[in-house]
Amino acid sequence: MxxxxxxxxxxxxxxxxxxxxxxxxxxxxxxxxxxxxxxxxxxxxxxxxxxxxxxxxxxxxAAGMNMLIITAGNYQAQREAPPPDAIEMGKLQSPQPTLGDDFSLPRIHYAMPTASRLHTVLFHPEDDPFAVHDHPTARQRLGDSEAGLGAAATLTIADANEIRKISGVQYVSEGIHENVHVMNSDNKRWFTRVHGDDTVTPEIRRAWTFPHGRYFSASEERKHEQVVVLGVIVAQQLFGDANPVGKTITIWKQPFKVVGVIGSSSWLQTPDAGDDQFDAVYIPVTTMQSMLNLSKLNDITVTTVSTGDVTRVSKIVTTLLRQRHNIGGNSPDDFTVSTQASKALTKGSMRPEVAHAVTGNIAGLEKVTLDQLGKSxxxxxxxxxxxxxxxxxxxxxxxxxxxxxxxxxxxxxxxxxxxxxxxxxxxxxxxxxxxxxxxxxxxxxxxxxxxxxxxxxxxxxxxxxxxxxxxxxxxxxxxxxxxxxxxxxxxxxxxxxxxxxxxxxxxxxx
Amino acid sequence: MEPVISVRNLVKTYQLGEHQVQALRSVSLDVHKGEFVSVIGPSGSGKSTLMHILGCLDAPTSGQYLLDGKEVSKLSDDELSAVRNKQIGFVFQGFNLLTRTSALENVELPLLYGKENLSASERRKRAMDALAAVGLESRWEHHTNQLSGGQQQRVAIARALLNNPSILLADEPTGNLDSKTSLEVMDIFQKLQRERGITIVLITHEMDVAEYGSRIVSFKDGLIVSDVQNTQKATYTVETEVTVVVEELS
Structure with a gap:
């Protein structure tokens, strides 16, 4: 037919x-x-x-279970640098130390300030910008140091770009954080946090909504524009219930145009004065870098596509950054990769020695908790x-x-x-x-x-x-x-x- | 001349419970082109069974049926459908129209199944022409239940004529009609035979209806008992109508 x-x-x-x-x-x-x-x-x-x-x-x-935060520097309160014979991170001791050995419990032992370890307290290897490695250059470090970022500003946008290429990585956001006074046109002031961030931040913060306006765009970030997104607390403080989009506020005596307001859609997080997300203002990281004459980042926030993948990605990130920063052998990292699990374990009640012992094996622990959580x-x-x-x-x-x-x-x-x-x-x-x-x-x-x-x-x-x-x-x-x-x-x-x-x-x- | 319809020793047996009923015992009949054959006989004499076999609606138990020289028993189901669609028009006692459907759509029906691929407007035109031929063009929109018995039978005739069949088979077409409309319907048949040369085989049990045919075949108990040419054909005239009216009045 x-x-x-x-x-x-x-x-x-x-x-x-x-x-x-x-x-x-x-x-x-x-x-x-x-x-x-x-x-x-x-x-x-x-x-x-x-x-x-x-x-x-x-x-x-929203609770950040698929998130890992890479912070510049590796300083932890009351913690010493590991001795030259420090065990590599993530690996349990094997063979077991024999009886009679002075270092039968090395992790707790080196945590105690003894005379033999004193020099590490006085001169932390990481504190010496010239001795450990040459990335980034000492001059840049000193410049950043003057800008208030601390001595160990080791992360760069280039690092973030490399992390973006890792498989299983969903979003990467660069971050610089400062405390500032923001001021509206009526000279009303509010002391808050300013975050220099990437455009993907709203994707990472899944519980965000925009009661007014939007987040800053990729082109605004590219052109280092002076645009700002207000956390809902800041918006309330400066503008009350009025829509602040289109208004101008002043940060570091510079005018910034308000493009949006961030609120919370999650019952887990109610905006409150003093919190880091909603009592804050967000500007493009590029704007912040050029305005403060910085080339470094405070941190890089990474999310993974699946919750159970955090451990694997964190290992790859560690290896990658050590390689990029030319850190070899047993030298300590010049950055810290932390996840929700490690934060939960090290924050608060735990004694520093125990916490250190635990974090020494943190990769394994994370694997258990995060993998289990992801799998369930x-x-x-x-x-x-x-x-x-x-x-x-x-x-x-x-x-x-x-x-x-x-x-x-x-x-x-x-x-x-x-x-x-x-x-x-x-x-x-x-x-x-x-x-x-x-x-x-x-x-x-x-x-x-x-x-x-x-x-x-x-x-x-x-x-x-x-x-x-x-x-x-x-x-x-x-x-x-x-x-x-x-x-x-x-x-x-x-x-x-x-x-x-x-x-x-x-x-x-x- | 070769007959259009030629049946030899046709037998049809039904199984009714434990009984075997012989509807046709051994029927042989030839119908030539242009003939108007009336088949008459009491109910149960087997004439309807013969009609269904002739109309390719049913198959005989044994015997031969040649339609236009073709052996019908050798045709496939699709070929039989095509025969029913093109070659034979069938008019039933009970009209057999689709309910809740307009006269036009009923008449159109055979065109939906032929191998011809006509457009909707062509189908409609041909159906309207057929309705006009039976004098019902003004009622094309009426649903079948809004039409009288005579009108319904005329719609059925229009449907049967739609594909210009060479043979028209009518199974007691006047059985459900009063005598006046019966005469009107018979007049249509006669005109068709006279003007278009259509071969007609008609079943009836009323002699005055059978008289319209050019040949009368009588049936009894599954056998043909007589087969005569009808020289004094009845025709539909004003006089017959008057007679009918007078009869109805008296």
Whole structure:
């Protein structure tokens, strides 16, 4: 059959089927409703499920579980530099120290200020810019030091760019942080933090919203523009409830144009005076560097695509930076890679010696905690997905059987009609095509209706239950595709039954 | 001249529970082009069964059926569909129209199944022409349940004529109609035979309807009992109508 003939054949079938559906309005409506409910259920479940999943992931990300922060320098309070024979980070001692050895518990031992170790307290190897390595140059260090960044300003934008190339890394943001007075045009002042940041910061801080305006753009960052984004606390302090976008504030006696305000969308974080995120202002890192005549960074924030990948990435980052900074052998890092887990372990209650002993093996510890956390998150999301798939399958089977049921009934009911069609010359194939077309049209129409109902239901439920709903486009496409497949699959048997009605049926079934 | 329809020793047996019913015992019949054959007989005599076999709606248990010289038993189901679509027009006692469907769409139906690929407007035009031929063009929009019995049968005839078949088979076409409309319908058949040369085979159990044919075949118990040429053909005239009206009044 030529292509044209086939197209006109489909046209004819469509013509016959659509007339037929219009003739049997109630039946069509019932079948469609069945399908629509099936698809709507699937879609609402998927929307609420993925919404819930995303909410969990967002909370985890907001809590920084996939984040590692590389800080310039390696100074820790009450901690000495490791002795020249220091054990490499991340590796447990093996073989075990023998009894009678003076250094049977080396980590605790070298933490105690003894005479033999005194010189390391007086002259920390890292404090000597000339002795350890030549990157960055001593002159730059001194310049940065004068700018208030401390002696160990070892991280550069070039380092950050290299980290961007590591696989598994999601976002990288350079950071310089200062305390400043910001002032509005009415000379109202507020003492706060200024962060020189990259444009991806809002992606890292998943719990951010923008009640006004936006974050600064890549082109503003590239052109070192004097634009500023205010944390919601600063905005309140300087402008009250008014929209500050477009206004100008003064930092370091320089005018900055306000482009946006950052608020929190997470119940985990409520903006508060004194906090680091919302009682702060954000300007492009490039602007900050050129304004303060800096080339160094305080820190680099890195997020990984998956939560369980933090440990691996942190190792690669360590190796990479040691290589770039020409740190060889057992020399200590001139930077610190810290993660949420290590922070949790070293902060607060732990005694410094114990903390040090623990952080000596921090890579292993992180691996346990983060890997476990990541895996259990993955597991729970897999379970959730499985549950959704099961519910979806059941709903679609129910919808499909509904279609089959009604189509079968309709074949019996319409035996006379089929007989008439056969008597005037319809081939078996043509009768089958008509019925198949009818069921496909019904299920597609039902599917379409179901998409609308499902999305509406998801939105209503999420609104009423304060549950985030997320309708992925793929879900709509899948629901639609599946409803078509269901129409064909469950319409096939009734259509075949219809095609087997004999031509004489119109006379017998009167 | 070779007959259009030629059946030899046609037998049709039904299984009704434990009983075997012989609807046709051994029927042989030739119908030539342009003939108007009336088949008459009491109900249950097997004439409807013969008609279904002739119309390719049913198959005989044994015997031969040549349609235009072709052996029908050797045709595939699709070929039989094509025969029903093109070669034979069938008019039923019960009209067999699609319900909740307009007269026009009913008439159009055979065009949706032929191998011809007509556009919707061409289909419509031909269906309107066919409706005009039976005098119903003004009622094309009416649904079948809004039409009288006679009108419905005329729609059915228009449908049967749509693909210009060479043979028209009518199974008790007047069975559900009153005598006046019966005559109108018979007039249409007669005109078709006279003006278009269509071969007509018609079943009836009323002699005055059978009289319209050029040949009368009588059936009894599955066998042909007589086959005569009808020289005094009845025709539909003003006089017959008057007679009918007078009969109805009295």
């Amino acid at each position: 030529s292509r044209l003939a086939r197209v006109s054949q489909i046209n004819k079938t469509w013509h016959i089927a659509s007339r037929s559906l219009r003739r049997n309005k109630l039946q069509s409506a019932l079948t469609m409703t069945g399908m629509a409910i099936g698809v709507a259920t699937v879609l609402a479940m998927m929307a609420l499920g993925t919404g819930a999943q995303r909410a969990i992931q967002d909370q985890v990300r 998150l993955d597991r729970s999301s897999r379970t959730m997905t499985m549950l959704l798939v099961c519910i979806a399958t059941v709903s679609l089977i129910v919808g499909g059987i509904g279609i089959m049921n009604i189509m079968l009934l309709s074949v019996t009911e319409r035996t006379r009609e089929i007989g008439i069609r056969r008597a005037v010359g319809a081939e078996e194939r043509e009768v089958m095509a008509q019925f198949l077309m009818e069921s496909v049209v019904l299920s597609i129409a039902g599917g379409l209706l179901g998409v609308f109902i499902g999305v509406a239901a998801a939105l209503v439920i999420s609104h009423l239950a304060h549950w985030s709903a997320d309708v992925p486009f793929a879900a709509i496409a899948i629901a639609f595709g599946i409803s078509t497949a269901v129409g064909i699959f469950f319409g096939y048997y009734p259509a075949r039954e219809a095609s087997r009605v004999p031509p004489l049926a119109s006379l017998r079934y009167e």
